[in-house]
Amino acid sequence: MYGGDSNAQRGIIRQMRRLFAILSAMSLVLCMTTSVMWMRSCFVFDSVCWMRPHRASSIDSHHGRLWFVMMWSVNGGLPRGIQIIHEPPIFDYQNYPFTWEYAGITMQRFRGMLAPSATPSHFTSTAYSVPYWEVSLLLLILPTTAALRRMLRQRAVIAGQCAHCGYDLRATPDRCPECGTAPEAKVDG
Ligand SMILES: [Zn+2]
Numbered sequence: 001m002y003g004g005d006s007n008a009q010r011g012i013i014r015q016m017r018r019l020f021a022i023l024s025a026m027s028l029v030l031c032m033t034t035s036v037m038w039m040r041s042c043f044v045f046d047s048v049c050w051m052r053p054h055r056a057s058s059i060d061s062h063h064g065r066l067w068f069v070m071m072w073s074v075n076g077g078l079p080r081g082i083q084i085i086h087e088p089p090i091f092d093y094q095n096y097p098f099t100w101e102y103a104g105i106t107m108q109r110f111r112g113m114l115a116p117s118a119t120p121s122h123f124t125s126t127a128y129s130v131p132y133w134e135v136s137l138l139l140l141i142l143p144t145t146a147a148l149r150r151m152l153r154q155r156a157v158i159a160g161q162c163a164h165c166g167y168d169l170r171a172t173p174d175r176c177p178e179c180g181t182a183p184e185a186k187v188d189g
Contacts (some may be wrong), residue, residue, distance in 0.1 A: 001062045006180055008142040030140035034082035037061055038132030047085040051078045058085075061092050065129040104131045157183065 040046070041061045049058035054077040060067035098106045108127045153163040160170045167178035173180050 010180070014122065020142075021146065024142040027139045028143040031136050031143065032082050034066075034132055034136045034139060037040075037066075038064060038136060041132060045086060045088045047083075047089070049083045049085055050081075051083065052080055053078050060089075060093075062088070064133070067093060067127055067129045069093070069125060069127045071123050071125040073123075077121060093129070096127075104134050105129070143175060 015116050019047055027154075037046075041064050044062070046061040047058050049056055054073050055098055056069075056071040056073070057076055058067075058069045058071075060069060096108050096110050099109045100107050106129045108129075109125070111122070113122050121122040156163050156166055160173075161167060162169050162176035162178060163183065164181040165176065166178050168185065169176060173183065
């Protein structure tokens with residue numbers, strides 16, 4: 001009755017469940033990390049910047065938001081390499097109007113002039129930002145779903161139902177006649 005096919009199917013389902021568990025655990029860790037970064041971003045400016053003579057890309061964290069910034073220098077002359085910066089930028093994106101904003105996600109495009117030396121450098125910049133609370137909330141979906149599923153499964157087992165499909169197992173406690181799942185409690189104990 002339970003042939004190779006359904007065994008293979010159950011194997012795939014088990015693997016999918018394991019993958020789902022791993023992903024939701026990772027998501028929970030990321031959610032906690034972004035929550036800490038969110039609090040930190042209210043007081044501290046953090047930036048990881050990748051620079052080349054004519055171009056700079058950075059991921060910034062400040063004002064409760066995560067920013068993705070691209071900058072093109074017309075004159076060039078930017079130092080090469082990756083820098084981690086904790087000083088607030090000369091051009092605080094917060095003070096510039098948004099080119100567009102949708103569901104808290106913003107985009108800004110502006111031109112400016114930097115004058116660190118005798119020769120001023122013109123630049124154009126595009127900045128995207130997303131509020132940390134949105135990222136945290138998004139990362140909370142998977143762990144919450146996993147916790148709810150676990151709770152519902154436990155409740156079903158207590159009520160004498162199949163943890164997988166909810167079929168009443170009082171007459172056949174060893175294996176579900178509907179989907180073939182053996183109750184986990186029997187396997188564990
Ligand atoms: Zn079942």
